[in-house]
Amino acid sequence: MERATIDLWVGIFVAAGIAALFVLALKVGNMGNFSAADTYKLEAHFENVGGLKPRAPVKSSGVVVGRVADISFDTKRYDALVTFVIDKRYQFSRDATASILTAGLLGEQYVGLTTGGDDVMLKNGDVIKLTQSAVVLENLIGQFMYNKASESGATGSGK
Amino acid sequence: MPRRVGVNLRHIGHRTVDAIWRLGYFARFFAAIFLYSGTSFRRFFLTIREIYFTGVLSLVIILVSGLFVGMVLGFQGYHTLQRYGAAESLGVMVALSLVRELGPVVSALLFASRAGSAITAEIGLMKATEQLSAMEMMAVNPVARVVAPRFWAGVISMPLLAALFSAMGVFGGYLVGVVMIGVDEGAFWSQMQSAVDFREDILNGVIKSFVFGIAIAAIAVFEGYDAPPTAEGVSGATTRTVVTSSLAVLALDFILTAVMFRGIA
Incomplete structure (x- = not known):
C-alpha cells in the first residue's frame, strides 16, 4: 500500500480516537460544566x-x-x-x-x-x-x- | 517408587527454572525494546505503518462491538432499573460501566485476539523464514527495525481504540434507551454528566487501556520473537499470545481497579 494512503488512514484513526476522548470528556463527563x-x-x-x-x-x-x-x-x-x-x-x-x-x-x-x-x-x-x-x-x-x-x-x- | 518421586520432583524443578528463565528473558527483551526504540521514532513511518495494521484495521471490530455492547447494556440496564423506578439513571449506568470497565477491558481482549495474534504470527514467521537472521547479517538490529515499531504501534493504538469503543457504546445505549425505549433524553444526558467525573472515571479508564496496550504489545512481540521456528511453533506462540495477554489484561484490570477505585467503595 502506498505511503500517503497509510498516512491518511492513520491520521483519520488518531483524530477519531482523540475526538472520541473529547466526546467522552465533554458530553459524557462533567468536564464542560465548571472549570x-x-x-x-x-x-x-x-x-x-x-x-x-x-x-x-x-x-x-x-x-x-x-x-x-x-x-x-x-x-x-x-x-x-x-x-x-x-x-x-x-x-x-x-x-x-x-x-x-x-x-x-x-x-x-x-x-x-x-x-x-x-x-x-x-x-x-x-x-x-x-x-x-x-x-x-x-x-x-x-x-x-x-x-x-x-x-x-x-x-x-x-x- | 522413590525413583518415580525423584523423576517427578526433577520435572517440577525443571518447569520452575524454565519459567523463571523465561521471565528473565522477557524482562531483558522488554528492556531491549526501550533501548532500541530510537529508530521507531526517528523513522516514524515504520511505526505509522504498524499503527495502520494494528489500529486502523481493528477499527471495524472495535466499533461494531462497542455499539452492540452499549445497546445490550441499554436493554439490560433498563430492565433492571425500571423495577426501582430509576430508568432515568440508565445513562449513568451505561456510561460508567463502559468508561470504567467494559471499554478498556473488552477492547483490550478484542485487540489481543485481533492485533496481538497477528503481530505474533508475523514476527514468528519472519523468524521461521530466517528473515530476522538475515537482518542481523546485514547489521540491522531486528529489535529496532521489526519489534519496537510494532510495540509502540500497539501502545499508541490501544487507548484510542478503547476511547472509540466507549464512545460507540454510549451511543448504542442512547439508541436503545432513548430512541427505542423512550427514556427521557434530558435526564439521560444530564444524569450521566453529573455522575461521570473526568479525572476519576474517564482518565482512569484511559490509564487502564494504556497499561493494557503495553501488556498486550509486549506479550505479542515477545511470543513472536521467542517462537520456535517451525509451523507448529508459530501456531503455538499465536495461541499463547491470545491466552496470556487476555489473562494479563484481566489480572491487571483487577489490580488497577483495586488501586484506582478503593477510595470510592
Missing part, C-alpha cells in the same frame, strides 16, 4: 452533614450552581466544615441559607442554596451563616416516638 477559572469558594458549618459526599451538587431552585469541594471536621467548633465551589455567574446574598437535602426518598444528598434579601453578595472565601443540617432518620424517629409518648401521657393524665 477552575470561573468559580468562587464558599464555606459553611453544619451540625451534621449526613451522607453528603465531595462532588455532590449544590443546587438553587433545583438548578446546579456548584459542587461540594471538601468536607472536613472543624475541631474548634466541633462541627462539619463544608467548602463549595460555585459558578461565578451565580451570586448569592450575604444572608443566604445552605441546607442539606435529599433527592427523592433514597436519593443522593445535595446542598440547597436559598438566597436572602441582603444587598451585599457573598465573595470568594466567605462563610454562609445560616445552615440547616441533614435529616438523620434515627433522630427523626426518636423525636416522633418521644412526641407520641408525651401525647399519650398527656391524654392519660387528663382522663
Whole structure:
C-alpha cells in the first residue's frame, strides 16, 4: 500500500480516537460544566452533614450552581466544615441559607442554596451563616416516638 | 517408587527454572525494546505503518462491538432499573460501566485476539523464514527495525481504540434507551454528566487501556520473537499470545481497579 494512503488512514484513526476522548470528556463527563477559572469558594458549618459526599451538587431552585469541594471536621467548633465551589455567574446574598437535602426518598444528598434579601453578595472565601443540617432518620424517629409518648401521657393524665 | 518421586520432583524443578528463565528473558527483551526504540521514532513511518495494521484495521471490530455492547447494556440496564423506578439513571449506568470497565477491558481482549495474534504470527514467521537472521547479517538490529515499531504501534493504538469503543457504546445505549425505549433524553444526558467525573472515571479508564496496550504489545512481540521456528511453533506462540495477554489484561484490570477505585467503595 502506498505511503500517503497509510498516512491518511492513520491520521483519520488518531483524530477519531482523540475526538472520541473529547466526546467522552465533554458530553459524557462533567468536564464542560465548571472549570477552575470561573468559580468562587464558599464555606459553611453544619451540625451534621449526613451522607453528603465531595462532588455532590449544590443546587438553587433545583438548578446546579456548584459542587461540594471538601468536607472536613472543624475541631474548634466541633462541627462539619463544608467548602463549595460555585459558578461565578451565580451570586448569592450575604444572608443566604445552605441546607442539606435529599433527592427523592433514597436519593443522593445535595446542598440547597436559598438566597436572602441582603444587598451585599457573598465573595470568594466567605462563610454562609445560616445552615440547616441533614435529616438523620434515627433522630427523626426518636423525636416522633418521644412526641407520641408525651401525647399519650398527656391524654392519660387528663382522663 | 522413590525413583518415580525423584523423576517427578526433577520435572517440577525443571518447569520452575524454565519459567523463571523465561521471565528473565522477557524482562531483558522488554528492556531491549526501550533501548532500541530510537529508530521507531526517528523513522516514524515504520511505526505509522504498524499503527495502520494494528489500529486502523481493528477499527471495524472495535466499533461494531462497542455499539452492540452499549445497546445490550441499554436493554439490560433498563430492565433492571425500571423495577426501582430509576430508568432515568440508565445513562449513568451505561456510561460508567463502559468508561470504567467494559471499554478498556473488552477492547483490550478484542485487540489481543485481533492485533496481538497477528503481530505474533508475523514476527514468528519472519523468524521461521530466517528473515530476522538475515537482518542481523546485514547489521540491522531486528529489535529496532521489526519489534519496537510494532510495540509502540500497539501502545499508541490501544487507548484510542478503547476511547472509540466507549464512545460507540454510549451511543448504542442512547439508541436503545432513548430512541427505542423512550427514556427521557434530558435526564439521560444530564444524569450521566453529573455522575461521570473526568479525572476519576474517564482518565482512569484511559490509564487502564494504556497499561493494557503495553501488556498486550509486549506479550505479542515477545511470543513472536521467542517462537520456535517451525509451523507448529508459530501456531503455538499465536495461541499463547491470545491466552496470556487476555489473562494479563484481566489480572491487571483487577489490580488497577483495586488501586484506582478503593477510595470510592
